[in-house]
Amino acid sequence: MSKCEIDAYYSLASEIVETKNRFMPGVYDKYNVKRGLRNEDGSGVLVGLTEIGDVHAYIYDEGEKVPVEGRLVYRGIDVYDLVNGFISDNRFGFEECAYLLLFGDLPTKSELDKFTCVLGSRRKIHEDFVRANILNAPSSNIMNKIARLVLTMYSYDENPDSTDVRNLLRQSIDLIAKFPAMAVYGYQAKAHYLDGKSLYIHNPDPELSSSENILKLLRPSGEYTDLEAKVLDLALVLHAEHGGGNNSTFATHVVSSSGTDIYSSIAAAVGSLKGPKHGGANHKVIEMMDELKNEVKDWGSDEQIRDYLTRIIKKQAFDRTGLIYGIGHAVYTLSDPRCVLLKEQAEKLAKQVGRTDEFELHKKVEKLAPEVFREIKGIDKPMCANIDFYSGFVYDMLGIPVEMNTPIFAVARIVGWCAHIIEEHLNGGKIIRPAYKNIKKRCEYVKMSDRV
Structure with a gap:
């Protein structure tokens, strides 16, 4: 068959497949199926327990769901307190956060020093691995590259399948340590071999934090300011964990419940995070x-900004989906604590790099978008900016390429994934296997000679 004939086949066949696989409207309601594992009020269906992370956005008052200011908790500790702790000490916090999520308690200074020393010793990726698996096989999508590298690590592990705690912890620390270099090297290979840019490969420094190493590896000069590294460090902390129900973390529970190795579970999580409905949203902002x-000629004009946002909601502007990206969240209502904390540091960075006008524009959109949405849709629903609204702007100010936005998310979330994998192996017990109801009516088998 010629290429034209094959293309024609796929065009016709896809129409048939779509027709045969699309359900009739209302069928989910008929069978009381909780789509997306969501209750009618938007809350998640309870399917598991965890002590790792918690998201709090509403309370129930006499059976009614009441919105409250958002809270994010890591191992029982409010993320506001965690962040204020390391910022007030003028130190990096991601490694402390990683220890907390993995071990369940805040580390003492000696415990943190030993942990960061072990982490630092595992950061470098062997040059043969880099050459064979990254430079010689670039991918147009960095998340795809990371998933492939994670699966490849299985072959380099002398004990890949054991799921005892000691082995899982060893593998977790190795993954957390290597993810920054894996992500950046994946980008450098793409930039050079697919985009024609210069190739820069720096070795990670075992003495530096994760955020410092990311900036060092990304930039040709390897240089960065302390504020730049501290802001990126905060972004990593705020993306490290978000409870067991988010799509990628739930994927680690589902896959790990089968008893498989950590690399298979992490690769599944990376694939989930790659999706535009999950980790791929900040580039849309x-x-x-x-x-x-x-489109807006006067950035100080509320009227012009409102007009543009109105056109977005009416599907007359941007990608015509009617979505204002970065505004609204599946759980948070009045505020997203991650957004609140990152916004504070984004303002400092904007002043340092001379982009305060853009920061002020973001603030205006954050304020006006919920108002315009309520006016157009007529729905009085609490709506706040989520972390994606400022994280993309922060990464842009740091000179981080847009292709690296979701990989940076993965560099942070690998910590939460690993913690949940350990928790699942210790407590899960049963393979996760929910029910699907077959709604297709029975039909008779027809012999080939009788088919029309």
Whole structure:
């Protein structure tokens, strides 16, 4: 068959497949199926227990769901307290956060020093691995590259399948340590071999934090300011964990419950995070704001900004989906604590790099978007900016390429994933196997000679 004939086949066949696989409207309601494992009020269906992370966005008052200011808790500790702790000490916090999520308690200074020493000793990726698996096989998508590298690590592990705690902890620390270099090297290979840019490969420094190593590996000069590294460090802390029900973390529970190895579970989580409905949203905020900057002539005009946001909601602007990216969240209502904390540091960074006008524009959109949404849709639903609204802007100010936005998310979330994998192996017991109801009516088998 020629290429044209094959293309024609796929066009016709896909129409048939779509028709045969699309359900009739209302069928989910008929069988009381909780789509997306969500209750009618938007809360998640309870399917498991965890002591690792918790998201708090509402309370129930006499059976009614009441929105409250958002709270994010790591191992029982409010993330506001955790962040204020290391910021007030003027130190990096991601490694402390990783220890907390893995071990369940805040480390003493000696415990943290020993942990960061072990972490630092595992950061470097052997040059043969880099050459064979990264430079010689670039991918147009860095998340795809990371997933492949994670699966490849299985072959380099002398004890890949054991799921006892000691082995899982060893593998977890190794993954957390190597993820920054894996992500950056994946980008460097793409930039050079697919985009024609210069190739820069730096070795990670065992004495530096994760955020410092990311900036060192990404930049040709390897240089960065203390504020730049501290802001990126905060972003990593805020992305490290978000409870057991988010899509990628739930994927680690599902896959780990089968008893498989950690690399298979992490690869599944990376694939989940790659999706535009999960980790791939912050680049949409950047694209939307770029269009807004061009469309709105006076950034100080609330009226012009409102007009543009109105056109977005009416599907007349940007990608015509009607979505204002970075505004609203599946759980948070009045505020997203991650957004609140990152916004504070984003302002400091904007002043340092001379982009306060853009920061002020973000603030205006954050304020006006919920108002315009309520006016157009007529729905009085609490709506706040989520962390994606400022994280993309922060990464852009740091000179981090947009292709690296979701990989940076993965560099942070690998900590939460590993903690949940250990928790699942210790407590899960049973393979996760929910029910699916077959709604297809029985039909008779027809012999080939009788088929029309």
